[in-house]
Amino acid sequence: MFRTLYGKLAAVLMVVFITIGAMMILASQKMLETQRLLELATDLIIGTVAFSLLAALIVFRLLTIRLRILSESIDAFRAGGFSHPVQLMSSEPPLDEIDRLSAAFQEMSERIVTQLAQLSQVDQQRRELLANVSHDLRTPLASMQGYLEMLLIRSDALSAEERDRYLQVAAKHCERLGKLVQDLFDLTKLEAREVQPQIEAFPLAELAQDVVQKFALAAQKRELALIARCRADCPPVRADIGMIERVLENLIENAMRYTPAGGEICVDVAPAGERVELKVRDTGKGIGDDELQDVFNRYYRVDRGEFGNTGNAGLGLAISRRIVELHGGEIRVESELGRGTTFTVDLAPA
Structure with missing residues (x-):
């Protein structure tokens, strides 16, 4: 029962009520002896209110101290750009709801840091892929353009054998370019699961x-x-x-x-x-x-x-x-x- 926050609060309130009850019993005995009913009633009310406020402050402190630590850790995690996971002192196994909340947030922060690192790595690899693909597209395009321009500029001066050779080279680069574009298209469709195997x-x-x-x-x-x-x-x-x-x-x-x-x-x-x-x-x-x-x-x-x-x-x-x-x-x-x-x-x- 005392492993949960509800159980701890119930225990504190129980102690408060038992203490107040004991004070009332002692006050009743004192009233019978001195017959100062009004004074004792006033003292009892003041004492009860003061004791209740003190108990409430203790309970509030018990509730808020770990929540404040958790809140400060969240702010520090945000201020740090989510780059370092939160390390919180918590019981193993968790004793109450605040312990479970702290453990869950610590685990979540570790996952966030890991996923951000993976996203950063994927983004870097994506940039490298774009650079590679751009280079691979530019190389056959430039070669194909060069040979075709040569054919246009020197078509009268080239022999039939030279024209055929230039056209073959241009066709080879065109085929290479088409294969690269097809690979990109096929990979996109496969990752989107737009293609299903015919078994x-x-x-x-x-x-x-x-x-x-x-x-x-x-x-x-x-x-x-x-x-x-x-x-x-x-x-x-x-x-x-x-x-x-x-x-x-x-x-x-x-x-x-x-x-x-x-x-x-x-x-x-x-x-x-x-x-x-x-x-x-x-x-x-x-x-x-x-x-x-x-x-x-x-x-x-x-x-x-x-x-x-x-x-x-x-x-x-x-x-x-x-x-x-x-x-x-x-x-x-x-x-x-x-x-x-x-x-x-x-x-x-x-």
């Missing part, structure tokens, strides 16, 4: 082999070994085949971007317990432990040295994570500097 059963191993075959020529030009290793006993999966193909393409493109010539990229498909795992392993430079947690962030691009400096905004991994999450799966990354990186996607079997 069907299909063999993931066959899809992996088809995608590896699609990238075989590009890997050969970069002097990379691209291999598909699929277990024969791998069951089909239930997923959107187009979306999973997009995930696999993004992971292979990412591996090719950060793997130097002479390296190897391996795509594995195998059952793992009650799930089916798709792994894309490369022998690139790898990712540091302090960067692994951010590789799927849409605002983050890992700097992995000269091989990663390709002017790509790094949206493929963010898109891949959103797609896998829509399927109720998980995408993980493991990496070791100097030895390579492995991305693992697990999906539900059919």
Whole structure:
């Protein structure tokens, strides 16, 4: 009972009333002895009022001292720009409502500080993304504009072979620009959940082999070994085949971007317990432990040295994570500097 503020107030009032009752009993006995009824009644009234006021002041002090501390802490928290959490002395476990209020406010202040720090970090990463995207948009635009202007200015002086070469370069930059814009559009739709997967059963191993075959020529030009290793006993999966193909393409493109010539990229498909795992392993430079947690962030691009400096905004991994999450799966990354990186996607079997 005495653990609550109500119980404490009740105890204080009980003491007051018992004391007043005792005083009345003593006064009654005194009245019978001296017969000074009027004087004693006056003294009793004055004493009762004075004692009640004193008790009220004590109760008020008991109520307000911790509330004042809490109010001052709130003002200091606001004046400090919500940058440091409030540290309040409270009982464990909380003894009354004020203790619970203090504990709740302390927890709330810690969450506010954490969330503001996260928002600040996201804002900084957003600025970096905008800078990266602006650079990535400007580079192909400038190149495409330069080649097209050259065609307009020197069209009569250029041979047919030179015109074709200029047009091919301009078309390549146009394709690169279109892919970047499409990635931004797709990521926006996925985060807004405007796209829902069309679930069907299909063999993931066959899809992996088809995608590896699609990238075989590009890997050969970069002097990379691209291999598909699929277990024969791998069951089909239930997923959107187009979306999973997009995930696999993004992971292979990412591996090719950060793997130097002479390296190897391996795509594995195998059952793992009650799930089916798709792994894309490369022998690139790898990712540091302090960067692994951010590789799927849409605002983050890992700097992995000269091989990663390709002017790509790094949206493929963010898109891949959103797609896998829509399927109720998980995408993980493991990496070791100097030895390579492995991305693992697990999906539900059919």
